[in-house]
Amino acid sequence: MALARSITLHMPPRIEIGAGASGRVGPWAEGAARVLVLASPHTSGFADRLALPGEVTIFDAIPGEPDIATFEAALDAARAARPDLVVGLGGGSVLDAAKLVAAMWDGTQTLDDVAGPNRVAGRRTRLAQVATTAGTGSEAGIRALITNPGSGAKIAVESPHLLADLAVLDPELTFTVPPAVTAATGIDAMAHCVEAFTNRRAHPVIDGFARMGIDLVGRYLARAVRDGQDTEAREGMMLASFYGGICLGPVNTAAGHALSYPLGTLLHLPHGLANAIIFPHVLAFNESAAPAKTAEVARALDLSPGDAGGLLDAACGFCRDLGVEMRLSAHGATADQLEGFARDAHGIRRLMDNNPRDMSVDDVLEIYRAAF
Structure with missing residues (x-):
């Protein structure tokens, strides 16, 4: 095997795979006092399966193609909840928003500040990503996309600070x-x-x-x-x-x-x-x-x-x-x-x-x- 160039692989340090794996989020999150779950209207109903500890706040207004206004609303919800754990519960759009919220709610950076590679200052909050579709693979990665409704273009953010601490692949959530x-x-x-x-x-x-x-x-x-x-x-x-x-x-x-x-x-x-x-x-x-x-x-x-x-x-x-x-x-x-x-x-x-x-x-x- 000829390795033509050097690369860096980022993967979540813990991955739970299999039917019922979503139920293992709670034990992993033990000790969290305030948890923010980001979801869509269709996926918020899975939140009870996670058996989360502490005070749980659910923000479930994330659509299929989240734009800047949606992201800012999620950020406001995080700043009100002051979570020590953020959970993304949904498809790629939800998981992308969760990455950015976990990285940015307790800081002063804006989307313009972090757009592009390696511009995120650093994540201060633990992040669990629970996929409910089999498509984007966002739970595995270090990229997030938000739509700019003015230009119609995607704002792409890439940083190791967007990597989940826990990724969950539970096929029952896709039934x-x-x-x-x-x-x-x-x-x-x-x-x-x-x-x-x-x-x-x-x-x-x-x-x-x-x-x-x-x-x-x-x-x-x-x-x-x-x-x-x-x-x-x-x-x-x-x-x-x-x-x-x-x-x-x-x-x-x-x-x-x-x-x-x-x-x-x-x-x-x-x-x-x-x-x-x-x-x-x-x-x-x-x-x-x-x-x-x-x-x-x-x-x-x-x-x-x-x-x-x-x-x-x-x-x-x-x-x-x-x-x-x-x-x-x-x-x-x-x-x-x-x-x-x-x-x-x-x-x-x-x-x-x-x-x-x-x-x-x-x-x-x-x-x-x-x-x-």
Whole structure:
């Protein structure tokens, strides 16, 4: 194994995995006097399963794409509660907000102060991250994203101080996730792994996590979509999501996520759905630049790119078979929006520069048109 460059891996020091793992948060948190739980309206109902000690405050107003106002409201809730433990209980948006709240509530830094890499002053509060979806892998990572509603862009924060002290992967918390959301978030988890795997900054160590994640998606995603109560499939997808989150740290995503972001911030598609629509197009676009790794992905997902339609049709079929509506036009996009989406996506250089094949604005626009 040739280690082409040095990397730094950050992982939560404690990870609880398995059915019922959420019940182990309370014993771990013993001694906490004031606990703030950040959740969405849909996930706050799981708070009792955590068996948390002390005085518990729940802030459950975090939507699917949290913006600056939402984050500031959560920060205000933390400053009122003065917690010695912050718990994120939800999908990626909730977990991202929890990271930032734990790092910033007891300080004076603003989002502008911390945007970018390694600008967070330091976390003063313990953080537990309890995932309720299998998609973003945010519980594993050191990045957080908040939407700026003025520009429609994502504010990206990266710091080791955002790393959870405890990450919990309890498949029982995903049993009620609807099939459509299970499919979209599962494809998002796969996209994290695939984009890191085929990345210009790819690394053999991260390739190992990516391969495990892609293999798990190939084995378990369709099962989890068919039967939400399939514990083995749900746990397999939570692990795939976690591995994808690890991939994001030292390598990150590439063009696929760059193209998905305008669909979230401007078209208001859920992040997982946006990635599911874009994934096949970018996989096929990059095939010529990463043929061996792309072939590995195709085998793991049991695609048949040798057919007349090639890899793009096979990958689109994989997503459609999971129940994903793959046409942007069916999700409210209009043809006159596509050029603006393309300009915005092409400008996200922190991701586009990672792509294994250079992509012009016209290339991006062609992908949006093909997905339209």
